[in-house]
Amino acid sequence: MPKQVLIVDDESDICNLISECLNDLGLDVVTAQNGIDALNQAKQVKFDLIMLDIHLPDIDGVVVYEKIREMPNHTKTPIIFLTALAQGTRPQLSSSSHADYSIIPKPVSLEKIQRAVSDALGKE
Numbered sequence: 564m565p566k567q568v569l570i571v572d573d574e575s576d577i578c579n580l581i582s583e584c585l586n587d588l589g590l591d592v593v594t595a596q597n598g599i600d601a602l603n604q605a606k607q608v609k610f611d612l613i614m615l616d617i618h619l620p621d622i623d624g625v626v627v628y629e630k631i632r633e634m635p636n637h638t639k640t641p642i643i644f645l646t647a648l649a650q651g652t653r654p655q656l657s658s659s660s661h662a663d664y665s666i667i668p669k670p671v672s673l674e675k676i677q678r679a680v681s682d683a684l685g686k687e
Contacts, residue, residue: 565591566611566684571601571627572645573620577671581614584673585680598622602630609636612683614667617646628664641683643667 568590572578578594585592593608595601598619605613613631617624624644631637647669665683667675 565589567591567593567608568612568614568680569593569595569601569604569608569610570614571595571598571619571624572616573597574616577645577669580673581671581676584676588677588680590680598624598627601627605631605634605637610640612680613637613640613642615642615644617644643679643683645669645671
């Protein structure tokens with residue numbers, strides 16, 4: 564069964580671009596365009612990877628990250644932040660959050676996405 568990836572970004576163009584890229588790698592992709600939808604999806608499905616925008620329209624992406632980390636089925640799920648923050652800037656996580664994530668800066672590069680996803684999923 565193909566690995567499942569959740570992409571969370573309020574920009575539909577970015578969701579579509581990343582979805583196509585990951586489908587080409589043989590992955591199943593589910594998208595969410597806000598934090599509430601992302602949390603609902605994460606409660607229902609054990610994703611192998613989550614790609615998460617930091618700036619979402621309803622809930623900050625960092626809060627979504629922290630809530631996902633509290634879910635028993637996602638304590639160790641790789642999470643990649645998508646962000647337009649200045650390069651080298653890290654998201655401000657609460658002290659209780661695990662710092663087990665990576666970051667892909669926007670504008671996104673398909674090559675960087677493929678490399679980060681392959682690394683996160685242990686693919687060659």
